[in-house]
Amino acid sequence: MNNTELSFLVFGVVLLLAIGFDLGLLSKKGSSITIRKALLQTVFWVALAFAYFGFTWLERGHTLALEYISAYLMEWSLSIDNIFVFILIFTFFNVQQQHYARVLLIGILLAIVFRILFITVGVALVEKFEWILYIFGGILLITGVKIFAVKKEAQYDPQHNIVYRWMKKILPIDGEDVSGKFIVMKNGRRFFTTVFVVIVLLATTDIVFALDSIPAVFAISQDRLVIYTSNIFAVLGLRSLFFLLHGAVNQFEYLQQGIAIVLIFIGLKMLAEAVHVYVPVWISLMVIVVCLFGSILYSIQNAEREDE
Numbered sequence: 001m002n003n004t005e006l007s008f009l010v011f012g013v014v015l016l017l018a019i020g021f022d023l024g025l026l027s028k029k030g031s032s033i034t035i036r037k038a039l040l041q042t043v044f045w046v047a048l049a050f051a052y053f054g055f056t057w058l059e060r061g062h063t064l065a066l067e068y069i070s071a072y073l074m075e076w077s078l079s080i081d082n083i084f085v086f087i088l089i090f091t092f093f094n095v096q097q098q099h100y101a102r103v104l105l106i107g108i109l110l111a112i113v114f115r116i117l118f119i120t121v122g123v124a125l126v127e128k129f130e131w132i133l134y135i136f137g138g139i140l141l142i143t144g145v146k147i148f149a150v151k152k153e154a155q156y157d158p159q160h161n162i163v164y165r166w167m168k169k170i171l172p173i174d175g176e177d178v179s180g181k182f183i184v185m186k187n188g189r190r191f192f193t194t195v196f197v198v199i200v201l202l203a204t205t206d207i208v209f210a211l212d213s214i215p216a217v218f219a220i221s222q223d224r225l226v227i228y229t230s231n232i233f234a235v236l237g238l239r240s241l242f243f244l245l246h247g248a249v250n251q252f253e254y255l256q257q258g259i260a261i262v263l264i265f266i267g268l269k270m271l272a273e274a275v276h277v278y279v280p281v282w283i284s285l286m287v288i289v290v291c292l293f294g295s296i297l298y299s300i301q302n303a304e305r306e307d308e
Contacts, residue, residue: 004225007225018045038243038244042241048233067281070220070221071217073288074216074288075231075235079235080255085205089202093197095195100243104238105239107203107206108206111210119228122218123227134274137266137271141263141264141271144262167197183196214227216263257295258291262291
């Protein structure tokens with residue numbers, strides 16, 4: 001068994017044990033997720049991701065380890081922006097708080113399945129058509145400019161979501177049921193509940209975010225293990241981040257600008273490789289860290305000044 005196969009095996013075992021621990025001990029059915037519990041879960045997933053960074057460093061060398069942690073932080077920052085959209089979806093459909101954990105769990109597990117499919121297709125395309133990386137770079141550059149300029153409140157409106165409008169046309173939906181079930185029977189007819197609608201929207205919304213985040217990971221590394229692990233670790237931490245950041249949306253007003261700058265940098269980095277200009281991975285890591293945490297700190301300071 002070579003180092004890559006061993007890394008895949010360790011990742012699979014750790015992932016299964018971690019999900020079991022998270023669901024069995026930290027997320028008992030029917031229990032509410034407090035800020036303290038959400039913080040513990042967030043620390044757990046972040047610590048696990050960094051522990052895997054240490055394992056990658058020992059088993060596969062410092063270059064791939066730095067690529068992994070850069071890709072993870074990139075995905076993690078995009079996940080925070082993803083969470084704000086999740087909050088809008090839950091608020092719009094008036095989902096009861098006791099159903100949040102289960103709905104998020106199912107939606108995120110579906111998102112992981114879709115991401116694995118997307119990554120597999122992306123890896124196959126890049127291996128066959130290497131020039132597609134430059135298309136990814138152009139997409140990231142354009143996306144970064146758009147995100148930087150767009151107003152936060154104009155980013156997402158669930159009512160105008162194409163998937164939601166499509167479901168309303170073809171599915172009988174009961175918008176009044178708050179039982180937490182996916183399907184209910186009324187007058188002999190079967191109706192899909194808003195909980196079912198929200199799960200579908202969570203999974204499909206993550207697909208839209210994956211169209212940006214997966215090309216960004218390819219810009220950092222083309223190693224399959226790095227791409228898979230960084231994405232999955234970031235997505236698995238979404239649920240705890242949701243409960244940790246719920247109610248603090250306005251505290252991160254400038255986060256999208258920080259993410260936009262990172263996307264622009266990654267896009268330019270990818271395009272620069274077409275003329276044989278290569279940016280070291282440690283520089284990518286520094287840019288991601290500075291932009292991510294700098295925009296968060298600036299947002300918090302600005303929110304405090306406004307409160308005063």
